[in-house]
Amino acid sequence: MLNRNIEVFMGCDASWEEADTVLFGAPFDSTTSFRPGTRFGCGAIRRESYGLECYSPYQDRDLADKKILDSGDLELCLGDAGKALDQIEERAEIILSGKKRPFLLGGEHLVTLGAFRAVYRHFPEVSIIHFDAHADLRQEYLDAQLSHACVLRRCWDLVGDGKIFQFGIRSGDRSEFAWGRDHVTTRKFDFSGLEETLGMLRGKPVYFTLDLDVLDPSVFPGTGTPEPGGVSFDALRQAAVMVCSRAWIVGCDVNELSPHYDMSGISTAAACKIVREMLLAFPE
Secondary structure, three states: OOOOOOOOOOOOEOOOOOOOEEEEEEOOOOOOOOOOOHHHHHHHHHHHHHHOOOEEOOOOEEHHHOOEEEEEEOOOOOOOHHHHHHHHHHHHHHHHHOOOEEEEEEOOOOHHHHHHHHHHHHOOOOEEEEEOOEOOOOOOEOOEOOOOOOHHHHHHHHHOOOOEEEEEEOEOOHHHHHHHHHHOEEEEOOOOOHHHHHHHOOOOEEEEEEEHHHEOOOOOOOOOOOOOOOEOHHHHHHHHHHHHHHOEEEEEEEEOOOHHHOOOOHHHHHHHHHHHHHHHHOOO
């Protein structure tokens, strides 16, 4: 059982016993390859969520009617990626063992691996839907296999071929794309093919990982590795709601907000709104 967090994402203050989804934060960015700062993302999302309403006019749903517990941020070992991943995995395991859905707030994208390891143990047939600007399929980056540039490759080590479906990808090493053609399904630039993918995965367990830099940096500059040519906010909102409402989501995460690169706060507000829409889209 987890203790209730004092500072919570808006409306996410259910008890452990009644919650069906449990939020937790992983403030880690020690393998960030360009601009650091994503360790501050999960805290910023939680604090700034109160600038929005709990009610979504897009879905005509309200977080006040949901049973969601925000269990707060982990205190991670920032100097040891392996240990930090173990800590994230342990929290996700507690949530899954309680028959609840873990919803991880990053942090850099490597944090996904910790949560996914626990999900894979409970759901060995799980597939991954991955929204991102970057393929994240490198075998190693700067001699490190535990890197945000390698996170989907490490997930592939667990699930193997035909289980990873990527959307919005517009950046990566040539070798990543060459390797990916034989092992994962990659849709470049946008969300084309998402409905067909969801139809194919109907009734099967899915882990959903959403790297916010899939957004165009004109909309979302507050990230460590901005890539021009991304999707609009509304395209992402609609796609994320589609995934969360139509797929059997057994775990998910939102990552790569680096709030201090956008002092206007617009990037953080966008992240908050995506999290809200995802939480509201989960079926009752």
